[in-house]
Amino acid sequence: MLIGEFAEAVGSTKDTVRFYTRLGLLVAGERTAGQRTYAVYDEDQVDRFVFIAQCKALGFTLDEIGNGLREHEAGTLTESRQQEILEAKLRSIEERIAALRQAEKKLRAKVERSGA
Amino acid sequence: MLIGEFAEAVGSTKDTVRFYTRLGLLVAGERTAGQRTYAVYDEDQVDRFVFIAQCKALGFTLDEIGNGLREHEAGTLTESRQQEILEAKLRSIEERIAALRQAEKKLRAKVERSGA
DNA sequence: CTTGACTGTTGACCATGGTCCACACCCTAC
DNA sequence: GTAGGGTGTGGACCATGGTCAACAGTCAAG
Numbered sequence: 001m002l003i004g005e006f007a008e009a010v011g012s013t014k015d016t017v018r019f020y021t022r023l024g025l026l027v028a029g030e031r032t033a034g035q036r037t038y039a040v041y042d043e044d045q046v047d048r049f050v051f052i053a054q055c056k057a058l059g060f061t062l063d064e065i066g067n068g069l070r071e072h073e074a075g076t077l078t079e080s081r082q083q084e085i086l087e088a089k090l091r092s093i094e095e096r097i098a099a100l101r102q103a104e105k106k107l108r109a110k111v112e113r114s115g116a
Numbered sequence: 117m118l119i120g121e122f123a124e125a126v127g128s129t130k131d132t133v134r135f136y137t138r139l140g141l142l143v144a145g146e147r148t149a150g151q152r153t154y155a156v157y158d159e160d161q162v163d164r165f166v167f168i169a170q171c172k173a174l175g176f177t178l179d180e181i182g183n184g185l186r187e188h189e190a191g192t193l194t195e196s197r198q199q200e201i202l203e204a205k206l207r208s209i210e211e212r213i214a215a216l217r218q219a220e221k222k223l224r225a226k227v228e229r230s231g232a
Numbered sequence: 233c234t235t236g237a238c239t240g241t242t243g244a245c246c247a248t249g250g251t252c253c254a255c256a257c258c259c260t261a262c
Numbered sequence: 263g264t265a266g267g268g269t270g271t272g273g274a275c276c277a278t279g280g281t282c283a284a285c286a287g288t289c290a291a292g
Binding site: 083086096101104106108 | 202203213223227
């Protein structure tokens with residue numbers, strides 16, 4: 001399908017799809033028409049887009065997702081490697097939570113001081 | 117003092133100080149020399165910079181800090197207003213923590229699924 | 233009088249994840 | 263043949279918080 005239909009199918013926009021394609025997160029086929037070529041996306045790319053969206057929801061950046069997909073393509077994305085990546089992200093999330101908690105604690109102290 | 121000394125005093129860089137000054141977070145005096153004027157910072161600005169740094173550590177953006185400082189200058193930054201701002205930030209921090217926790221939960225589920 | 237240190241202005245650049253715009257081409261329907 | 267809808271490319275632009283580089287003026291020391 002062409003980009004418009006694809007974007008519609010995954011609930012995104014053509015611009016975002018082009019952006020992901022430029023980043024190599026999605027792979028488009030080509031259809032020539034006159035002197036022009038149009039990008040064509042198949043069902044695999046729909047799955048891929050859904051996967052990307054899920055990873056994003058888990059806190060991965062597009063860059064990290066791209067690396068993961070490349071590892072997958074290269075065949076180096078073993079179970080243990082996946083485990084490793086997930087756990088690393090888990091740790092970084094925990095770190096961010098801890099940092100926010102620190103700020104929260106300080107804020108609470110301030111609120112109590114000025115509110116008391 | 118001139119910008120270099122000031123930046124040194126607050127443990128920052130000249131570029132950052134200029135950046136904050138452009139944003140109106142810091143206010144510089146002027147000293148003319150020849151056809152040029154140099155920015156001059158006094159002790160008040162040191163305190164101000166320290167305050168900004170503390171706010172940043174609490175999770176406020178420079179924009180929010182600027183608004184707070186302007187309210188302070190306008191005399192509308194009452195105790196209750198401060199309380200309000202701190203509590204709003206507290207809420208937004210809690211929201212972010214909750215969002216990260218969601219991601220964490222999903223990640224843990226994934227880790228356990230693939231690890232089991 | 234020249235060198236070096238300091239400063240100012242302007243504007244580009246970094247990452248992040250897009251969004252939007254103009255311009256040009258393609259195909260179909262009328 | 264022309265309008266309308268779709269598409270592609272290139273580039274600008276948004277927020278966020280700076281960072282860096284080029285160019286030019288100032289000032290003190292040697």
